[in-house]
Structures are given as C-alpha cells and as structure tokens.
Amino acid sequence: MTLIEQQPQVEQSRRPVRIANCSGAQYDPGRQMQKQASLGEVDFLTGDWLAENNLAQEAAAMSSGTGEGFKIKTWDALRQSMDVIAEKRIKVVVNGGGLNPKALAWRCQELINKNNYNLKVAFVSGDDRLSHVSASLKDHGSLPQHFHDDVKNAGLAKTKEARSDLKDSDILASNAYLGARAIVKALKNGADITICGRVADASPVVAASWWWHGWSDQDYNRLAGALIAGHLVECSAYVTGSNFSGFHRFDLDTFVDVGFPIVEVTEDGTCIITKHEGTNGMVTEDTVRCQLLYEIQGSSYLNSDVKAILDDVEVYEVGKDRVKVSGVVGRPPPPTTKLAIFYAGGFEAQILVNAAGYATSKKFTLFEKQIRIALSKASLLESFTELEFQVSPRFSIGMPQPNPASQLQSTTYCRVYMQSMSREPIVALSQIFDDEIMQHYSGWHMSADLRTMAPKSFYAYYPAIMSQDDLDEAAHLLDQNGSIADSFRSGHPSKYEVLEKRPSYDSANPLPLDLFGPTTAMRLGNLVLGRSGDKGPNINCGLFVHHPDTWEWFRSFMTLNTFTGLIGADWKDDYHIERVEFPKIYAVHFVIYGILGRGVSSSKLLDNRGKGFADYIRDKHVYIPDKFPTWSDVN
Known part of the structure; x- marks a missing residue:
C-alpha cells in the first residue's frame, strides 16, 4: 500500500518548529530525552549518539555476539520517554540505530504494541556501504578516494594512508553520511518515530525543519539555516554551558547538571537557541559562538542537502537564554558525501611512569x-x-x-x-x-600497575567520499507486526555544486599593531574565548573577541604565522593550516590538517580529539594592548 503524505497543520507552519536535542554522544543517558519531553512544550526530539568511531564499536560487538548494532542508550531514552511522546504527540528523529536501525525500530514497535500507543515507527536505510567497499578492495586492491582529496587544496598535508596489506575481510564498517531526504519522506508519510543510522549529525534538525515548513530541496538559504541550527544543538549541552571556555567568570554551580538545548527554527531558516526554563546552564552569545566554531572546517559547512556559507553569520541575544543566529547563506550541496571506513588497526597500549x-x-x-x-x-x-x-x-x-x-x-x-x-x-x-x-x-614510581600495558585492539578510521547519486537511500514504515508496511525512496538532490578550493587568508588590510598603544605580556585567554575539536585527522580551532576595536587588533595580530608560532613544539612542517574570518562575530577560525595522525581511536596524542587544543593556545603569553579590558589570570 501507499500511505498519503502528511503535512503539518497550517497553524503549525505559521510558527517556528521547536526542536529539543537530548543527546550529543553515545554516553548521554536516557533520562535526558525524558526531561526534554516533559519540562515544556516541544514539537520534535532529536538525538545524536554517533561519533566517528561508534560504528566500528558496534560492528565489533555484533561480531562477538555482545551487541545488536544499535546504541543501547538510545533504546533506554526511547523506553523512558515513550509515554510522554505518545501523550504529547512529539515527533522523534534519532541516529542511534547505528548499524541496525531496523532492529531498534522493531524494539519501539514492540513497546508501542504493548502499551497501545497511537504511534508509527520508521527507519532509514542506505548508509551501510560495507559490502561495496569490501568488494572494491577485493577487486581493485584500494579504498575509495580519500575525503580530503576532494577539497583540492594546494599544499594540503597528506593524511596517513590505509595500511598497504589491508584485505577486504579487515573492513569492520563503512557508512555514508546521509542527509535529511529520507527522514523527510518518513515524516511526510506519517512517521512519529524515525530511527536512523549514520545520518549527518545535523540532519535530524534539517529534516524536522524542512518537513514542518514545507520547504523544497532548493530552498538553500532556509536549509542552510536549519543545518547550522542542527550543528548548534547536536552536541547537547555544549551550547548550554558545557565545554565553555568562559565558565570561570560565573558561579560554578551554574554548570552542574545543565539543561539540554532547544532550537526554534523559523520559516526563513533563522533560529533561536534556548533551553527549558528552570534548568541549569546558560544560553548566551558566547556559548553559542563557541559551539558555532566547533568542528567546522572553514567558512563552508557541508551536508548532503546543502552547503552553508558562514562568512556573514551573526549571533545576538534576544532575551534571557535566547540567542538568535542569522546571516547563513545556502548553496547547492556537493555531488559527493563523506564515507567513513573503519578497519582493524592492530593493537595499542600505554603506560605512565612518574618522576619527582x-x-x-x-x-x-x-x-x-x-x-x-x-x-x-x-x-x-x-x-x-x-x-x-x-x-x-x-x-x-x-x-x-x-x-x-x-x-x-x-x-x-x-x-x-x-x-x-x-x-x-x-x-x-x-x-x-x-x-x-x-x-x-x-625516584621512579607509577600511578597504577602494569595491567594498563595489556594490548587492546583499536580501529583505524579512513575518511573517504562517494557519489551521492550512488546512494540508495529510503525510509521504511513498520506495521504492527514489525514488518515493513511501505518503503519510500528518497531520491537524490536536484542540483549539485562542485566543491571549490577552500579559502584561506590573512586579513586583507591589517592594522599596524603599534597603533593600539602600550602592551603587556599575558595569557591570550585573558582576552579571547574559543573552542576546538576534531574532524578525522585534523583539529579545528575557533577563537573570538567581543568588541569592534578589539576585533581590529585581533584580526591583525592572529595571522597564519602567529598561529603557527603559538602551536610551538607541536608543529610539524608536513601540517597545513587554513585561516578564515567571521567578522560579524569577531572570530578567526583555523584548521590544522594532519595533526591528529589517523584521528579518532588511532591518534597517538594524549588529546586525541583536539578538545583541549584551544585552551592550550589560549594559555600562551602574547602582548595584549593595555587599553583592552581583560579577565584576570585563573589557575
């Protein structure tokens, strides 16, 4: 049978869609979804349980018979929240289906049947490319094109290639990053709960906004705004006070058990970031700017449905715990999408020894x-x-x-x-x-015994690309028996735009630094906030100030050469740096290519996801003009 495509009610489309995110990592507990559903009115619940290494973990667990392929915490969240989801008619889109979204969808259907909930469940397929990659490796002896080859960046540092003796049987998982198209198909055909595998982190929010407002797939400015809205809330509490570099200026009790974020996406694609009243944490221009600069790569943010251009992005407070984000421009998506490939990397161990x-x-x-x-x-x-x-x-x-x-x-x-x-x-x-x-x-001594030297298997990560037109993406609705009642293919984007060379530049018209008067050597972090994170083998690092006059100094001071010098002894000549500016939020953003080696679990760095890199840079002493107000040093 074919279900009739459903649209939101007319009165709904006249107001923003209110989307509450309940997870940003595989460890976020199920109670966060229940809280987001219960503490106030929301239209959608979304959750991001997948980081780049999770699928390899699920593949290993399935192989050993200790896992079903989906994230257990996702099931726990849905189980705890199903009563209120059914009562309030809240739509749910999550990616915790991992390698087996159908199995998690069936778990939901069992619970729905048991409690006679009036809810429909769907799951999304098409991201699993394991058989294709294994066959290609067996037949041709090589993996697909490396992701960063598609950037076409002159002088780009070479990331580590896969090991030369790799066999098709070594591949653990291979999953394409899907966009929002199949989720929108599920929503149009009546799904209340949509279980996804490896959709891009922001895709659930893009899909919820797309369906709610009835956009077309060429409403690029609107889609791009929703993409950035999704990016801002995908890491749960990271936008409401967690991982916030300015936390030391506030009462520390503020950051205990912070509330998770809600994003209100308007018909034109602009959004407001907020949270439930009465919850801890905060939503400020600074927390939003920190998250905006996190895990992006330059001024173009890529997704399978749209490319968001961030050059003119603006962030400004419109009320207590309410921050508006606008100025995002959309363009057609690239013809390729990211393909995450994981294979057995071997074994690793570490040991710590101390010295007085x-x-x-x-x-x-x-x-x-x-x-x-x-x-x-x-x-x-x-x-x-x-x-x-x-x-x-x-x-x-x-x-x-x-x-x-x-x-x-x-x-x-x-x-x-x-x-x-x-x-x-x-x-x-x-x-x-x-x-x-x-x-x-x-004076030799140790912190623990030698069991920390026991070999532990790890998974190597190889980011590749594939053509979007080769994807076979679909949404599947279940009947009460858990069988597929109907399937809906998502199709492909109606238009593509080939990726251009990524921009990288110093300020076009820097001001002489002596123009700003006498200076004092102090920590950069006394003036500057920021955030950093990983994208495969690369670290991205965004830094920002707060005032126009400070911005003129900062953009002139923080050049490519200055930043390279601040990296210090960690710099290697085979790394490559990109630099862009976001003048309307007074930010400079850098990507350091190759610094994490293979990245994810196989990086040898202590900070193997680059989370502490921005605070390392902010800890460096630089000469800051005396006329700028600064924070005091903190230990």
Missing part, C-alpha cells in the same frame, strides 16, 4: 634509552608502528614547579604510547619493562 622534580628531563631520557636499547637487542624495535615516549623537551606533559610546596607540585609523568599490528611486541615490551624495572632512575 630534580633532574626530571634526564630521568625520562634514561628511561627511554633503557627501553629502546633492550627492544633493539631483542630485534623488536621495528615491530612497532608507533612507539613514542612523550617526555621533555618536545612532549613534556607538565613541568615541575620551582621550589614546590608539595610533592604533587614536583611530580610529572612520561606517557609511553605504542601500536603494533599484533599483540606480541606489546607483550614483549611489557616483559622488558619488568626486566628493567629495578634499573630505574632516581
């Missing part, structure tokens, strides 16, 4: 020398794909305080990180560590 302050650098140098010589004698040194002693001078993880008041102030640690294609070299290194343990440097 006197002669610390020489202690760690001796420790590394002992281990490397022993590995070399055992012909094991070449068996490691990564072996790094993260110690001074280049990798110093903290420095002893001068004239320390306590032993903790005097103590730092060395992190030994290792990867190998098999368990044996790591097990052998553990034995060497035992053999050498009584030959340690003065």
